[in-house]
Amino acid sequence: MADFPQKTLEWQLRSTPGGMAVRLPGRSGTLPPQGIDMRTLHRQSGLVSFDPGFGSTASCESALTYIDGERGELLHRGYPVEQLCQHKTYPEVAWLLLHGELPDAATLDRFNSDLSREAFLHEQVRNFFNGFRRDSHPMAMLCGTLAALSSFHGDQTADQRHRVTAEERDLRALQLIAKMPTLAAWAYRYGRGLPLIYPSAELPYAGNMLHMLFSMPGREWKPNPVLVRAFDRIMTLHIDHGQNVSTSTVRMAGSSGVNPFACVAAGVAALWGPAHGGANEAVLDMLDEIGTVERIPAYMARVRDRADPTRLMGFGHRIYRSKDPRAALMRAICHEVLDELGARNDPHLALAMELERIALEDDYFVNRKLYPNVDFYSGIILRAMGIPSSMFTVFFAVARTAGWVAQWKEMVESGAGIARPRQIYTGPARRDVPPSAPRTGVQS
Structure with a gap:
C-alpha cells in the first residue's frame, strides 16, 4: 500500500449537474486502514460526506495509538499494550x-x-x-x-x-x-x-x-x-x-x-x-x-x-x-x-x-x-x-x-x-413569517 498516497480516486457524480467528476487523493498511514482525503469534496461538488458516529471517518492523523479491531491489537507508539x-x-x-x-x-x-x-x-x-x-x-x-x-x-x-x-x-x-x-x-x-x-x-x-x-x-x-x-x-x-x-x-x-x-x-x-x-x-x-x-x-x-x-x-x-x-x-x-x-x-x-x-x-x-x-x-x-x-x-x-x-x-x-463538522439539514425549507393578526388594545 506504499503507493496509495499517489493514487487519486475519481467518481462520476451523476446526481450533480452534468455528472461532474470529483478527484480525491489518497491518504496513507503507517498501518491500515488507509484513507481518502475528503477535504475538497464540498468545494468541488457542493456535497458533504454523511457518517453519523464517524465510524468510517478519520478526524485527524495521529502517531500515538494504533488499534486493529479485527486482530485485537493495541499499540502505543508501536509498542503492544x-x-x-x-x-x-x-x-x-x-x-x-x-x-x-x-x-x-x-x-x-x-x-x-x-x-x-x-x-x-x-x-x-x-x-x-x-x-x-x-x-x-x-x-x-x-x-x-x-x-x-x-x-x-x-x-x-x-x-x-x-x-x-x-x-x-x-x-x-x-x-x-x-x-x-x-x-x-x-x-x-x-x-x-x-x-x-x-x-x-x-x-x-x-x-x-x-x-x-x-x-x-x-x-x-x-x-x-x-x-x-x-x-x-x-x-x-x-x-x-x-x-x-x-x-x-x-x-x-x-x-x-x-x-x-x-x-x-x-x-x-x-x-x-x-x-x-x-x-x-x-x-x-x-x-x-x-x-x-x-x-x-x-x-x-x-x-x-x-x-x-x-x-x-x-x-x-x-x-x-x-x-x-x-x-x-x-x-x-x-x-x-x-x-x-x-x-x-x-x-x-x-x-x-x-x-x-x-x-x-x-x-x-x-x-x-x-x-x-x-x-x-x-x-x-x-x-x-x-x-x-x-x-x-x-x-x-x-x-x-x-x-x-x-x-x-x-x-x-x-x-x-478549528474543528467545524458539516451537517445535512432536515428542517423546513426557507419560508416567510406570516403577518401577525392585529392585537386588540395595541395602539399603532
Missing part, C-alpha cells in the same frame, strides 16, 4: 505518549520527580470542594475543580495554537498528569467527610494515589506493593485508546485554542457517560442484579430475547471484533489482587467467571463476537480494593489524562485548524 503493561510503569508509558520514545533511567527519574513536585494543588483549591454537596457525584467535583485549575496555571486567554511555547505546553501536560490523582483523591475524601491528604514525595505515582485515598493523619500507612503494581497496570491499560468520544472531545475543544485544563475537563464530561467511562460500574450493577450463579441462565435468556432491553455489560466492543487485548491482562490482575486480599471467594468473581465461560462457549455470543472487554474485570478489582463504584469513572479519567494531554499536544503542534 501487553508488553508495556508487563514491563513498564504508567509514568514511562505517559512519557512515551508525550515524547515518542520510552525514557532512559535518568529521564524517568526526572519525570517522576517532576510529577511529585507538581502533584500539590494551590491551597485555594481546597475551598472549591466546600461548594459541592457532600453527596455530589465525584465526577462532577472532578470536572468542576479541573476546569478551575486553569485560573492558577498559565494565561487563561492565551491561544494555545500560537501564543504558547513548546516548553509551556510540556509544563501544562506535566501539571495535568501530576494533579489529577490529587483532585480525584480529594473528591473521594470530601464526599466521605475525611481529611484531605497531601501527596507524598516518597511514593511512586500509583502508590501516591492510594496513599491519598486511604491513609489517615497521625497513622502510619504502608503501601501494599501488589496493590500498587496492580493499580499502576490498570492505569496503563486505560492510558489511551485512539479517537474515542472523550479524546475526540479534548481535541475538538483544543482546536479552538482554549487552555488544556478546560480541554481535559471537557474530556472528563464526555467520559462520564455510561456508554463510555461508566461501563465498569454498569458491570457491577449487572452482577448485583443477577445475584447468584444459579440465576445466570435466566438472565442470559433475557439477553437473547430481542424484545427484552437487558444487555450483557462488559462484553463486546465497538472497535474490537475478535478480542480486547486488555481484557486478558485485566483478568490476570483481578486474580492477583483477590489472592492478595484473600478475596478469592468473592461472589462477583464467581459470577464473572461463569458469565465469561458461557459467553465464550455459547454460539449466540460467539457469533456476535461478544467477548469480555477491559471493563468486565476492572470493577471487581477496584471494589475489592475498597473503592466505591461511584469512583470507577474518576480513576478511568486519571488514567486517561496522559493520553488526553498527548492527543491535545499533538493536535496543537500539528497546526490543525
Whole structure:
C-alpha cells in the first residue's frame, strides 16, 4: 500500500449537474486502514460526506495509538499494550505518549520527580470542594475543580495554537498528569467527610494515589506493593485508546485554542457517560442484579430475547471484533489482587467467571463476537480494593489524562485548524413569517 498516497480516486457524480467528476487523493498511514482525503469534496461538488458516529471517518492523523479491531491489537507508539503493561510503569508509558520514545533511567527519574513536585494543588483549591454537596457525584467535583485549575496555571486567554511555547505546553501536560490523582483523591475524601491528604514525595505515582485515598493523619500507612503494581497496570491499560468520544472531545475543544485544563475537563464530561467511562460500574450493577450463579441462565435468556432491553455489560466492543487485548491482562490482575486480599471467594468473581465461560462457549455470543472487554474485570478489582463504584469513572479519567494531554499536544503542534463538522439539514425549507393578526388594545 506504499503507493496509495499517489493514487487519486475519481467518481462520476451523476446526481450533480452534468455528472461532474470529483478527484480525491489518497491518504496513507503507517498501518491500515488507509484513507481518502475528503477535504475538497464540498468545494468541488457542493456535497458533504454523511457518517453519523464517524465510524468510517478519520478526524485527524495521529502517531500515538494504533488499534486493529479485527486482530485485537493495541499499540502505543508501536509498542503492544501487553508488553508495556508487563514491563513498564504508567509514568514511562505517559512519557512515551508525550515524547515518542520510552525514557532512559535518568529521564524517568526526572519525570517522576517532576510529577511529585507538581502533584500539590494551590491551597485555594481546597475551598472549591466546600461548594459541592457532600453527596455530589465525584465526577462532577472532578470536572468542576479541573476546569478551575486553569485560573492558577498559565494565561487563561492565551491561544494555545500560537501564543504558547513548546516548553509551556510540556509544563501544562506535566501539571495535568501530576494533579489529577490529587483532585480525584480529594473528591473521594470530601464526599466521605475525611481529611484531605497531601501527596507524598516518597511514593511512586500509583502508590501516591492510594496513599491519598486511604491513609489517615497521625497513622502510619504502608503501601501494599501488589496493590500498587496492580493499580499502576490498570492505569496503563486505560492510558489511551485512539479517537474515542472523550479524546475526540479534548481535541475538538483544543482546536479552538482554549487552555488544556478546560480541554481535559471537557474530556472528563464526555467520559462520564455510561456508554463510555461508566461501563465498569454498569458491570457491577449487572452482577448485583443477577445475584447468584444459579440465576445466570435466566438472565442470559433475557439477553437473547430481542424484545427484552437487558444487555450483557462488559462484553463486546465497538472497535474490537475478535478480542480486547486488555481484557486478558485485566483478568490476570483481578486474580492477583483477590489472592492478595484473600478475596478469592468473592461472589462477583464467581459470577464473572461463569458469565465469561458461557459467553465464550455459547454460539449466540460467539457469533456476535461478544467477548469480555477491559471493563468486565476492572470493577471487581477496584471494589475489592475498597473503592466505591461511584469512583470507577474518576480513576478511568486519571488514567486517561496522559493520553488526553498527548492527543491535545499533538493536535496543537500539528497546526490543525478549528474543528467545524458539516451537517445535512432536515428542517423546513426557507419560508416567510406570516403577518401577525392585529392585537386588540395595541395602539399603532
